[in-house]
Amino acid sequence: MPTIRIPSPMQYYTEKQAEFKVPGKTVLDAVRSAAEKFPALKFHLFDGNDKLRRHINLFLNDVNVRDLGGPDVPVTDGDVVRILPSITGG
């Protein structure tokens, strides 16, 4: 199973877990699995049409999935899926 890494602004919704393993054949599957495991995450990751929110980037290891063809890129054991939202504090 891949590991999903949660940014600290969202760890409030994952019982403070920064990373955990989730089932999923693709990056998007893995993110949906995380939202199923922690339902409070869903609002922050997906919009009302169940699409990934546009300010969220997903990385497979250290590469943006946009550069790999999109969030349906396959994942394997050992891969890390990173959720990266925009933040704006200054």
Next chain:
Amino acid sequence: MLPNLNHEEILRYSRHLLIPEVGLEGQRKLKASSALVIGTGGLGSPVSLYLAAAGIGRVGLVDHDVVDQSNLQRQVIHGTSTIGKLKVESAREKLSDLNPDIQVDVYNEPYTSANAMRIAQEYDILIDCTDNFPTRYLTNDVCVFLGKPNIYGSIFRFDGQVSVFYAKEGPCYRCLFPEPPPPGLVPSCAEGGVLGILPGTIGTLQATEALKMLLGIGEPLIGKLLLYNALDMSFDFVKLKKNPNCRVCGPNADIRDLIDYEEFCGVPGRDQEEGSAGAGWDVTAAELAERVQRDHPKLLDVREPHELEISALPNALNIPLGQLAGRLSELDSAEEMVIFCKAGTRSARALELLVGAGFRKVKNLKGGINAWARDVDGSLPVY
């Protein structure tokens, strides 16, 4: 022709001159260079201090705020003696004392589409030390249009991000974040909090990148994003590439002029007061106090649960803003309801959400529970 250094400057910068990668030539480059620091708060403090110390010839400071006591937990360029003073003036005093040889320009005005190009064109490099999405997108677009590097930094609670967005050589900010989040979804430091030391770390990293760019040394973070977490002291890097569909720096860019960034980010216009939901939707703390006595409206607190330990109103239902959309079924649209948060910003967003869902008997507590603490119940702290 680079400016020479006098004997005093040679002494002041001797520790730079001793580094082969800087040397006399590098220090003269710094003296000839200029940087615009947009924001003189948490990030702007270490950025401007270290650039001044390094001998950047000209530093511009943009901010239209005044120093507030709550700033001093992290905005180390200011002090108790400058509370109430314009931030740019407070910062200029400190920088001029640190290094009287540099030129410090101050811009006590909102940084907007009306003035951004005029201000920015004077400087070699822009440093994004802002605290809001509209200004970040504005800063990015200005840098793309003027062909200047944008040294990006942002923070939240324990996390920080740093990169160099330089469209001539790599991605811009919009390549990574084509769109902002919906208003209210990503809190500011005022709403979500921030570890005070965090902007010190991130701002110093931004200053480092600025110096590397101006000196032409090292490997700047072009095409890379540094992700820092203070709790586990991790420094992770992810790769960034130009987005071929970028609307500002891409080959088919359709944004060629500055836009209305507040409209783009969905935030209220500047003529709408902070902490207000707009005419007809607000109640003041005094008005709410009367209504509580008279007809007991439902109170909805949209703050995070840990904030209730600081101050709370009795009998208020707590549904954090981030959960509200998924918990509308817990609310009765037939009931009169007053929504509040710390200062009125999140509750204004909550009100918009509820009105959009068909709720009509809703009001926003203008100024939030802080206004209640100031005007009604002084036993509660303002935070």
